[in-house]
Amino acid sequence: MSVDIATVKRVARLARIAVSEDDAERMTGELNTILGFVEQLNEVDVTGVEPMTSVIPMAMKKRQDAVTDGNKADDIVANAPATDENFFLVPKVVE
Template identity: 55%
Template sequence: MSVDKDTVRRIAKLARLALEEERVEPMVQELNGILNWVEQLKEVNVDGVAPLTSVVEQRLKMRDDVVTDGNVADALMVNAPGGEDHFFIVPKVVE
């Protein structure tokens, strides 16, 4: 499998990455280089093999239903590039 320019544009859109037009063709080459190289995984028969979900062999730990966090609105805003009255501000979103 390999990607073309349209595919690269589509996945860049999906990943919300601005990609200058002159970077599209080189990216096609780079991605295909990687994809052709990972193609060797097809050699392996994986029939009946379960995908690995985690290397950790224990029960999922759970927290108690207790409020232990929050009330940090000031700290949340410290790094906010757009922040006002404890809201994060973004360009108008049209639904």
């Protein structure tokens, strides 16, 4: 796959980047070099290679999936002006 000046200008327009004619020519060469490197990666034989999430093999840390109240009810209502059994007390607004 190769990139021409029209493609560079179209991508620049889609990205809302102002590109001059000289810059478009320079970017054409740079993008073709990058795409050439990516095409070289297709030649690498990766059969039998496991997908990785990290460079170092490691198990993901997992915690018990349990619903709790966080044991913070006392801390949450500590600064409230009025509470009752860890609930906020508020003035009645509807008659």
